[in-house]
Amino acid sequence: MKAHDGLYIDGAWRPAGSTDVIEVVNPADEQVIARIPAAGALDVDTAVRAARAALPGWAATPPAERAARLAALRDVLVARKGEIAETVTAELGSPPQFSQAVHAAVPIAVAGSYAELAATHSFEERVGNSTVLQEPVGVVAAITPWNYPLHQIVAKVAPALAAGCTVVLKPAEDTPLTAQLFAEAVHEADVPAGVFNLVTGLGPVAGQALAEHPGVDLVSFTGSTAVGRQIGAVAGAAVKRVALELGGKSANVILPSADLAKAVNVGVANVMSNSGQTCSAWTRMLVHRDRYDEAVELARTAAAKYADRIGPLVNAKQRTRVRGYIEQGIAEGARLVAGGPESPREKGYFVSPTVFADVSPEMTIAQEEIFGPVLSILPYGDEDDALRIANGTVYGLAGAVWAGDEAEAVAFARRMDTGQVDINGGRFNPLAPFGGYKQSGVGRELGAHGLIEYLQTKSLQF
Numbered sequence: 335m336k337a338h339d340g341l342y343i344d345g346a347w348r349p350a351g352s353t354d355v356i357e358v359v360n361p362a363d364e365q366v367i368a369r370i371p372a373a374g375a376l377d378v379d380t381a382v383r384a385a386r387a388a389l390p391g392w393a394a395t396p397p398a399e400r401a402a403r404l405a406a407l408r409d410v411l412v413a414r415k416g417e418i419a420e421t422v423t424a425e426l427g428s429p430p431q432f433s434q435a436v437h438a439a440v441p442i443a444v445a446g447s448y449a450e451l452a453a454t455h456s457f458e459e460r461v462g463n464s465t466v467l468q469e470p471v472g473v474v475a476a477i478t479p480w481n482y483p484l485h486q487i488v489a490k491v492a493p494a495l496a497a498g499c500t501v502v503l504k505p506a507e508d509t510p511l512t513a514q515l516f517a518e519a520v521h522e523a524d525v526p527a528g529v530f531n532l533v534t535g536l537g538p539v540a541g542q543a544l545a546e547h548p549g550v551d552l553v554s555f556t557g558s559t560a561v562g563r564q565i566g567a568v569a570g571a572a573v574k575r576v577a578l579e580l581g582g583k584s585a586n587v588i589l590p591s592a593d594l595a596k597a598v599n600v601g602v603a604n605v606m607s608n609s610g611q612t613c614s615a616w617t618r619m620l621v622h623r624d625r626y627d628e629a630v631e632l633a634r635t636a637a638a639k640y641a642d643r644i645g646p647l648v649n650a651k652q653r654t655r656v657r658g659y660i661e662q663g664i665a666e667g668a669r670l671v672a673g674g675p676e677s678p679r680e681k682g683y684f685v686s687p688t689v690f691a692d693v694s695p696e697m698t699i700a701q702e703e704i705f706g707p708v709l710s711i712l713p714y715g716d717e718d719d720a721l722r723i724a725n726g727t728v729y730g731l732a733g734a735v736w737a738g739d740e741a742e743a744v745a746f747a748r749r750m751d752t753g754q755v756d757i758n759g760g761r762f763n764p765l766a767p768f769g770g771y772k773q774s775g776v777g778r779e780l781g782a783h784g785l786i787e788y789l790q791t792k793s794l795q796f
């Protein structure tokens with residue numbers, strides 16, 4: 335696609351008031367591939383006003399018609415799937431096959447699910463002598479990260495539109511071209527002017543102005559816990575609704591009865607996919623001490639297979655950060671069994687698939703989110719020990735449990751302080767609620783639970 339030199343506000347591409355520019359870089363070869371506007375506070379204000387003006391009309395639009403627009407949006411995403419994958423590869427660096435199979439395909443499934451939910455959800459229910467109406471919350475500020483650039487956008491915008499809310503989106507500065515493509519798709523789907531608006535820009539400028547804007551009723555943020563904390567504080571002070579999808583440090587718990595080779599291979603693939611830039615990645619593998627050496631050897635072999643196929647990290651800053659964690663792991667006494675801090679290639683922000691053994695639960699690499707292709711393998715003694723380690727971080731976003739028998743895995747999963755657990759390699763479900771326990775966040779995305787986030791209730795008594 336060709337980059338736009340404007341912002342998508344009130345149904346058209348308009349020049350930004352701010353003259354600041356974002357250079358979009360291809361992380362595989364470090365070349366600048368586009369220059370796009372970095373919005374200022376005045377641009378954000380214009381976009382919020384457009385969303386406010388469009389709100390009464392869209393909120394009053396029958397759900398069936400909102401569903402029809404979302405179905406049209408899904409169809410445009412299907413028609414432009416190849417272009418979406420190419421754009422994500424160009425600005426995020428993910429390998430083309432992964433861009434097709436995940437970055438382009440998952441948002442199509444999610445947009446489709448909200449077309450259906452908008453049509454079938456009952457926005458009214460009878461409770462005794464009351465009728466309870468579910469009404470849109472209002473103007474939504476959506477602030478998204480770069481790691482799954484289109485998925486993160488669709489997981490907010492689709493339920494917001496289904497609920498009858500209007501939206502201003504501030505996407506990540508590293509992946510604005512995917513967001514521009516999404517705005518084109520919304521336009522092609524004949525969503526009325528002002529219902530969806532795009533302001534590309536920097537977090538501390540456009541993002542902050544949007545989160546603080548008094549014309550915004552709900553801030554839905556996905557990103558780091560540090561920024562999420564600030565956004566939660568700003569929303570709290572203004573008594574605004576807020577949804578936060580933050581970081582994770584998820585555990586992959588391999589119980590002694592599990593198929594070890596399968597659990598390790600799937601676990602390594604889970605961490606290496608998207609170059610480890612997945613908030614729900616199972617970055618801590620927990621293995622019983624009797625099978626520990628065998629698991630480490632399996633993981634070393636599995637990680638080596640990713641050396642040639644892994645994509646780069648998104649930018650130089652993330653690469654520096656990830657290398658710093660690898661160096662810290664070595665310094666704290668963990669045993670490096672694959673990869674390491676050296677750059678595997680001359681150009682591009684690459685980091686080698688890295689595996690650490692002999693990691694203890696209190697080490698930095700076992701506590702903090704690295705957001706790169708780095709796996710830590712920790713030994714445990716018995717199930718209570720495994721549970722203590724699994725639950726022993728400030729996060730609680732995801733996890734996995736493997737056991738010979740499903741019921742045994744489920745019994746363990748029930749005791750985990752985390753928002754989602756894959757049992758013996760269970761598949762991603764776009765209708766299942768996604769979100770965090772503890773400091774991994776507030777609120778849920780996807781499916782009916784994700785829709786409810788954008789609704790507020792009004793009770794009529796008879």
Ligand code: NAP
Pocket residue numbers: 477478479480481482504505506507508535536537538540541542545556557558559561562564565578579580581582612613703705731770774775
């Ligand atoms: P980030 O720096 O927090 O950025 C997320 C978004 O917030 C970006 O659009 C960013 O703009 C914007 N932003 C930054 N500072 C802001 C401020 N002061 N006010 C308002 N907005 C601001 O996170 P990131 O580095 O892009 O992404 C990596 C992190 O996101 C990881 O910790 C990861 O776990 C988390 N994440 C969580 C989930 C989940 O669902 N739980 C999903 C994906 C990622 P800029 O792009 O200009 O910085």
Ligand code: MG
Pocket residue numbers: 537
């Ligand atoms: Mg950032």
